[in-house]
Amino acid sequence: xxxxxxxxxxxxxxxxxxxxxxxxxxxxxxxxxxxxxxxxxxxxxxxxxxxxxxxxxxxxxxxxxxxxxxxxxxxxxxxxxxxxxxxxxxxxxxxxxxxxxxxxxxxxxxxxxxxxxxxxxxxxxxxxxxxxxxxxxxxxxxxxxxxxxxxxxxxxxxxxxxxxxxxxxxxxxxxxxxxxxxxxxxxxxxxxxxxxxxxxxxxxxxxxxxxxxxxxxxxxxxxxxxxxxxxxxxxxxxxxxxxxxxxxxxxxxxxxxxxxxxxxxxxxxxxxxxxxxxxxxxxxxxxxxxxxxxxxxxxxxxxxxxxxxxxxxxxxxxxxxxxxxxxxxxxxxxxxxxxxxxxxxxxxxxxxxxxxx
Ligand SMILES: *[C@@H]1O[C@H](CO)[C@@H](O)[C@H](O)[C@H]1NC(C)=O
Ligand SMILES: *[C@@H]1O[C@H](CO)[C@@H](O)[C@H](O)[C@H]1NC(C)=O
Ligand SMILES: *[C@@H]1O[C@H](CO)[C@@H](O)[C@H](O)[C@H]1NC(C)=O
Numbered sequence: 001x002x003x004x005x006x007x008x009x010x011x012x013x014x015x016x017x018x019x020x021x022x023x024x025x026x027x028x029x030x031x032x033x034x035x036x037x038x039x040x041x042x043x044x045x046x047x048x049x050x051x052x053x054x055x056x057x058x059x060x061x062x063x064x065x066x067x068x069x070x071x072x073x074x075x076x077x078x079x080x081x082x083x084x085x086x087x088x089x090x091x092x093x094x095x096x097x098x099x100x101x102x103x104x105x106x107x108x109x110x111x112x113x114x115x116x117x118x119x120x121x122x123x124x125x126x127x128x129x130x131x132x133x134x135x136x137x138x139x140x141x142x143x144x145x146x147x148x149x150x151x152x153x154x155x156x157x158x159x160x161x162x163x164x165x166x167x168x169x170x171x172x173x174x175x176x177x178x179x180x181x182x183x184x185x186x187x188x189x190x191x192x193x194x195x196x197x198x199x200x201x202x203x204x205x206x207x208x209x210x211x212x213x214x215x216x217x218x219x220x221x222x223x224x225x226x227x228x229x230x231x232x233x234x235x236x237x238x239x240x241x242x243x244x245x246x247x248x249x250x251x252x253x254x255x256x257x258x259x260x261x262x263x264x265x266x267x268x269x270x271x272x273x274x275x276x277x278x279x280x281x282x283x284x285x286x287x288x289x290x291x292x293x294x295x296x297x298x299x300x301x302x303x304x305x306x307x308x309x310x311x312x313x314x315x316x317x318x319x320x321x322x323x324x325x326x327x328x329x330x331x332x333x334x335x336x337x338x339x340x341x342x343x344x345x346x347x348x349x350x351x352x353x354x355x356x357x
Pocket of ligand 3: 072073076334
């Protein structure tokens with residue numbers, strides 16, 4: 001009797017322990033499944049999404065529709081890349097595909113590729129806050145000049161790490177890229193760097209005026225002020241045909257700046273939705289209560305059509321050439337020339353009218 005009671009207690013204990021183990025194992029497994037469902041379904045080293053450390057980031061912290069949208073954008077990029085006949089980069093040292101435009105936030109395990117004229121100043125401003133190089137209340141107030149000058153030394157480039165360190169960060173950090181219609185970016189660069197008096201308008205502007213403007217005034221040739229967008233386009237086409245690698249970073253192509261077919265970005269933010277996309281990144285990192293995408297100096301997303309007007313005087317042949325050069329960026333991130341149709345049609349109609357009258 002006494003013996004069977006001990007036996008019963010033993011069995012009961014064993015069952016309880018078994019049950020406990022099952023519960024623990026099950027919850028571990030499901031939490032892992034849950035995570036892998038959203039974060040690394042397609043994880044394949046460098047070729048896949050980052051295996052995020054749940055202590056630092058989780059897709060589940062962001063609304064599902066947005067996570068799904070990121071997935072759609074990644075798939076589009078992946079398909080576009082696989083249809084490219086680019087040389088296979090397998091076996092290329094990871095350092096070779098790491099550009100000088102990739103920056104790291106160690107504190108939140110974030111990797112950002114900074115494309116100039118695509119919300120880059122605002123994102124870098126945010127990086128200074130995230131990396132605690134600026135107060136979480138003060139990062140918004142860092143001036144545009146300081147972002148790229150005094151503060152620049154606080155920005156950690158990915159290529160400052162060892163090869164192992166680069167690979168590790170590409171595999172485990174949340175990788176973010178912000179993109180924009182390639183032509184809209186060109187207009188933004190033109191407005192910002194050539195239309196106003198800047199160093200670039202002095203350097204490139206004088207060259208454009210001298211060689212690519214049929215009716216440049218003497219003053220324009222001397223100072224670079226007053227070059228037209230058509231002149232800029234002729235200049236771009238000339239440079240692109242001659243030496244695409246030597247293009248200024250403000251109009252160099254996305255795929256050269258950020259290697260999007262080799263570095264598989266987790267978040268592809270689009271200029272049209274940049275505020276939402278970056279704030280979602282902050283959610284995924286679990287810091288949305290502390291930080292948000294700086295609204296300061298927001299380019300006017302509302303005037304999204306303004307850039308198209310700049311193309312009204314660009315000839316069809318120059319337009320075709322220019323698109324042939326930037327089309328790859330468009331293909332990778334699903335931007336087409338359709339949006340320019342109305343401008344082209346309007347011009348053709350005007351040209352037709354001119355012929356008639
Ligand atoms: C990687 O970069 C180094 C230095 O620029 C170069 O010498 C080497 O040939 C590159 N390797 C490959 C496989 O592209
Ligand atoms: C197009 O050219 C005309 C005539 O030179 C000029 O008045 C107009 O401002 C130009 N439009 C744009 C958008 O550059
Ligand atoms: C690509 O862009 C078109 C037109 O803007 C849109 O209808 C389509 O859903 C986009 N595709 C992807 C994969 O995002």
